[in-house]
Amino acid sequence: MSDVAAMRGPIRWLDRSGLGLLSPALLVLLAVFVAPLLFLVPTSLHPYVPGQGIGPEWTLKNYTDILGDAFYLQIIGRTLALGLIVVAATLVIGYPLAYFLARTRSPLRPWLIILVVFPLLLNLVVRSFGWIVLLANRGLINDWLISAGMIDKPIKLLFNFTGLLIGLSHIFLPFMVLVLIGTIQNIPRDVENAALTLGATRREVFTKVTLPLSLPGVLSGSILVFVLTISALVTPRLLGGPTYQVMSTLIFDEFLKILNWPRGAAMAFILTAIVLLLVWASGKLTAYLATSR
Template identity: 55%
Template sequence: MSGRLTGIGLVSPLLLVLLLLFVAPVLMMAPLSFQEYIPGMGMSDTWTLENYTQLFTDSYYREIVFRTLVLGFGVTTLCLLMGYPLAYYMAFAKPRMKLALTLLVIFPMLLNLVVRSFGWIALLADHGLINNLLMDWGIIASPIRMMFNLGGLLIGMSHIYLPFMVLMLVPAIQAVPQDVRDAASTLSAGRVRTFFSVTLPMTAPGILAGSIIVFVLSISALVTPRMLGGATYKVMATLIYDEFLLTLNWPSGAALAFMLTLIALAVIGLSSRLFGRWGGVA
């Protein structure tokens, strides 16, 4: 009992800070999401569920939600496919090579997010570096549209959030005991079978942690979707920004913010169960 009280006492300052600075402001915004907004007049005292029901009944909002989920899962999948081989190589690389690769992975995170997004604009624009090179080499006759669509966002955001995936995977891969892999080899399992039967299932916690971080960051990102997606290709984060600061429809913006939070929590809970069953079966 005394141990539990000591533990509660140790974490209580952090819990108090989280409650006051994060949970309380969000809960204070909850009544706002149920208020009615009248264009040209502002918010009324009438309570309504329309701000939430429109997310399911209005095709425009359904498309925004679907587009956000596709973006989140797409970026997470690309980061996992690119990050796992890199993390696997880093986990078993020599100290000098590992240090160099770690610095290369971390270095982009030291740059401002706006600068990195502008870099991708210079590369992906209709008359950017990539299109100009392809046209100069005679590969294409006209520029390929690589901005203001899903493809441009997937490319730019996968580059931005790839370090988070790699940094989660490296410790998980290093934690796999070498004797377990040796035992698989002793039982006549080849490298490929050892990887899929032993290494991959045992790194499920790292895959889960990296995937959750990348997914949540992707669906809540504002700067990069705003710059690479423009005003035409909106996701939930950019729509929330527009509702609050451009149209001044605060109730709709608050409802969108709560829905985005619920989507993130639902995906986190579902993925935790799926990965837990996968790891248990493995």
């Protein structure tokens, strides 16, 4: 009986804190996501010996080499810049579309939302190859521009930053739109109507009421798209080619082509640290926006 009584305290605490309900999901996350990363920690702290594999010594050289090498810093900067620009592109395109879908009362609204979601039902490789057909030097876009007399020779749209930006913006646009639709729908129409009643114009209602209240959704969608962009592998490999590298493709090459697992593990942890820092900062900013209203 004493053992049962001793267990009641922790059980009650789990019930009150909600961890009792969350514990199965937490265990799955720990087993599927955290445990594999922890197994890579020792790997990243060993040197790579050409012709032999992972050396027995312990060192931070993999991290110092990456963070002190201009080549790797350029790849990191390119990856972060790509993520930010894709976020900006999806936000500029996605916010008006999400606002229309959230506010329209058209009977076609469900079908329009299906059109937004439909690209997610297609295989990622198929969508990437579709963009190759469109963006190639003799692809549909260049052929149309040449036939229209707008250009004399094909514009390089593949295997560079432009191709990656177009392809990733198209692929991750539905995520931004879906997040923003839910956020804008939760903004009470009475608040906007009250502002109109008090003499505000439609533009002032949007800039001073709707947009500020939708900022948490904008932030959530931006973080989601940014994280997906900097960690994407298939599309950067197909649209960027073997020469235009970002962090994900470089990590892939380190593991499976060069077989330098220690350096690949170190690069993976650097990318993970960037993502975790970004998520932490977004959480702080979201909390600040919620308390400053």
